[in-house]
Amino acid sequence: MKRTTLSERALVLAPHGRDALIAAAMLRESGIEAAVCAGLASLLAELDAGAAFVVMTEEAISAADLHPLANWLGDQEEWSDLPFILLTSRGGGLERNPAAVRYLDVLGNVTFLERPFHPTTLVSLARSALRGRRRQYEARSRLEDLRESELRYRTLFDTMDEGFCVIRFIDGPEGPLSDYVLVQANPAYERHTGERQQLGRTLRQRFPGEADFWIERHRSVLLTGKPERFEAEIGHNGRLLEMASFRIEPAERNEVALIFQDVTARKQAERELRDLNETLEKRVEEAVHERAVATAQLHEAQKLEMIGQLTGGVAHDINNLLTPITGALDVINRRYASSDPRAARLLDGALQSAERAKILVNRLLGFARRQTLETRAVDIGALLDGMGDLVTSSVGANVEVRTAVDGGRLTALADPNQLELAILNLCVNARDAMPGGGRLTISASALKCGQSTDDGLQPGEYIRLTVSDSGVGMDGPTLARAVEPFFSTKGIGKGTGLGLSMVHGLAAQLGGKFELSSTVGQGTRAALYLPVAEQAAHPLKARRSPQLTELRPLDVLLVDDEDLVRKGTAEMLRELGHQVHEAGGGAQALAMLAEGLKIDALITDYVMPRMSGAELAERVQVDRPDLPILVVTGYAGGDLQLSLPQLAKPFRQSDLVAALARLLRKADARSLAKAAV
Structure with missing residues (x-):
């Protein structure tokens, strides 16, 4: 819609003779500003600048294309109806001027003035047109005020x-x-x-x-x-x-x-406040008691937080120690296992032990980080078989361990690492309940729940995993509080009181439940109900030496402040034919690059003094944004909040090569994308 400019001037279109000058002079003498237009195009341009009315002669438009003028008039705002005074030689009646119909259709608000006319008549019509235009301007102002009022109302109404x-x-x-x-x-x-x-x-x-x-x-x-x-x-x-x-x-x-x-x-809050005032003394006592309990729990939580931090730090150091061990075993295994069967068996055993140590450290890291669950289909029988040695070594020689799994494959939906930790917690609790030795039974069976139970178990199919002992048992009050956080019957410093509560929370998070029953002198039975997985569990694969990914020879800059870790990693790379340049920290690495060192990839440790691996990567990417960079970390299991590829310690030669291969594939893909653009 045409946004009309407010103006009180007249436009005159009379291209023949001195009509335009005479009409403009008449209007100016009466106090009305007037501008003369040379033609129809000039008139349209002046209309965009604003006008109160237009005086034009019939011969100025009789043979002209009036479509542009009609379009301009049709695009006026709703309040605008531009007045025209048309000077004719035959008047405005159809009987004397048949063309008047055309002018009425195009111009709309038009007044016909037959020539010759007295100047007073023209001035009178001009003033009348100006008054009408002023009323239109006033209507515009009222419409704008109305719109603003409606907008304010609608804004208030909606918000x-x-x-x-x-x-x-x-x-x-x-x-x-x-x-x-x-x-x-x-x-x-x-x-x-x-x-x-x-x-x-x-x-x-x-x-x-x-x-x-x-x-x-x-x-x-x-x-x-x-x-x-x-x-x-x-x-x-x-x-x-x-x-x-x-x-x-x-x-x-x-x-x-x-x-x-x-x-x-x-x-409701007011009613509760009244109730609170009515029972203020009792509530104060309860609040003091709750505060004392909360303070005690806070102390326990702070202690656990310190343990978690210590665990994370120790796990990082262990990972640094395991990395060169695993790498050296891997290199030796590839060089000599094929020619010496006895060495192959010893090396395979050492690698399996290193792998188990890696899993143990990852569990410690998981405790420190409170990992989210990674659920999948788990074969319960295979999981219990794999835990056999760990359970036996954890409970000691004076406890007899029995395992009973019903026939058929029992597949549950669970996080296998957290489930192993829960089972191990139950077994350790059972061991502590049998100080003189006894019998520990781990069993698993399938069951169907037809209707919802009072403790929240929904209808469906479940795997019931039970850990029973022949220990001292628990009385009623102890059993009622057994799964409360921080509650423990063990002596000070011998337990956190979180073992059973962690198992209870895991069961609830998985959509199952945890059930505990006990009789004094007859032992305790802990049952963990897990939902059945719809898909089949992946069978355990026999351990074999992983195949190495084929890579072209690379120039690699390896940065790590731990000499043993750096040298072990460098040897793994050199053994595969890569050229390795070593740096003991971020500053040394930057200096080597500044001196003109040409490399195909950068591998850097994450935690280093004075400059972390992330900071080093950021500074290197300023000059070489396309350089492939791999961050190696002993913290958080390789799950740092970074946008860079990561590799968790400890790693084997195959893990390192696979990570490099993925790194180079991404770099090649980016290069191809840029070339295509």
């Missing part, structure tokens, strides 16, 4: 936190003004009432049981014009509304506006 609606009373079967409909409601209406907006439906259709109460209440506001404020409960959802109602004028509209908000929570 106000309180619910707002307008109802209109109508006549119904019960008599005049015996029902009403919802005609307008803001977005907060549904949030405060809990009811979906149903514009146009009568109240008796929506809530027939409550209609009489609300109709009578709001009708009194409509008839008296007196606003009302009150509280009332609505519908069947127990919501309490604080409401204000007032009549919308004029009264003949039969409309009432309602403003309301849900005060259910506030009223």
Whole structure:
């Protein structure tokens, strides 16, 4: 739409003779600003600059293409109707001037002035056109004020936190003004009432049981014009509304506006505050007791946090120690295992031990980080077989360990690492309950639950994994608190009281449950219910030496502040034909690159003094943004919050080569993408 510029000047279009100059002079003498246009194109340009009215001669447009002018006029704003004074030789009547119909269709608001005319007539028509144009400007101002008012109202209507609606009373079967409909409601209406907006439906259709109460209440506001404020409960959802109602004028509209908000929570808080004041002394005692309990738990939590930090640090150091051991064993195994069977068996055993040590360290890291669960289908029988040696060594020689798994494959949906930790916790608890030795039984079986149980177990198929002992057992009060966090029957410093609570939390997180039963002198039975997995578990694969990925010879810059780790990693790479340049820290690495060292990839440790691996990578990428960079870490199991590829310590030669291969594939893909662009 054409945004018309406000102006009180006249435009004159009379291209023949001195008509334009004479008409402009007449207008100027009467105090009206006038501008002469050379042609129709010039007129359109001047109209864009603003005009109050136009004086033109009939011959100026009789043979012209009037489509541009018609388009300009059609694109005016709704308040604008530009006046025209058309000077003709035959008047404006159809009987004398048949072309008048065309001019009326195109110009619209046009006054015909037949020549010759007296100057006073032209000035009179010009002033009349100017007055009409001024009224249009005033209408524009009123329209803009109205739009701004409507915009302010709509903004308030849409954004106000309180619910707002307008109802209109109508006549119904019960008599005049015996029902009403919802005609307008803001977005907060549904949030405060809990009811979906149903514009146009009568109240008796929506809530027939409550209609009489609300109709009578709001009708009194409509008839008296007196606003009302009150509280009332609505519908069947127990919501309490604080409401204000007032009549919308004029009264003949039969409309009432309602403003309301849900005060259910506030009223509940007020009731609770009254109850609190009435039982203040008792609640103070309870609060003091709860604070003492919370303080004790906080101390325990702080102790565990310190243990977690210590565990993470120790695990990092162990990973640094394991890395050169694993790498050296891997290199020796590849060189000599094929020619010496006995050496092959010894090396394979050493590698398996290193692998188990790696798993143990990862569990320590998981405890320090509180890892999220990584659930998958787990073969319970295979998992228990794999844990046999670990359980036996953990409970000691004076405890007899028995395992009983029902026939058929039992596949549960679980995190295998966390499940192993839970089973190990239960076994250690059972060992502590049998100080003089005894029998520990681990069993697994399938069962179906037909209906929901009181403890939250949903209907479905489950694997029940049970750990039973023949120990001292627990009495009723002890059993009732056994799974509470920080509760322990062991001596100070001999337990955190978190073992059973961790198992209980794991079961709940997996969608199962944890069940504990015990009798004094007869032992304890712990049952873990796990949901059955729909897909089959992957069978355990026999351990074999992994195949190395083929790589072209590379120039690699290896950065690590630990000499043993760096030299072991460098030897793994050199044994495969790569050229390795070693640096003991970030500053040395940057200096080597600044001296012109050409490399194909950078491998850096993450935790180093003075400059971390992430900081080194960031500085290297300033000059070489496409350089492949691999970050090696002994923390967090290779799950640092970095955008760079990572490799967790300890790693074998095959792990290192595979990580390099992935690194180079990504770099090649980026290069191809850039070349394509």
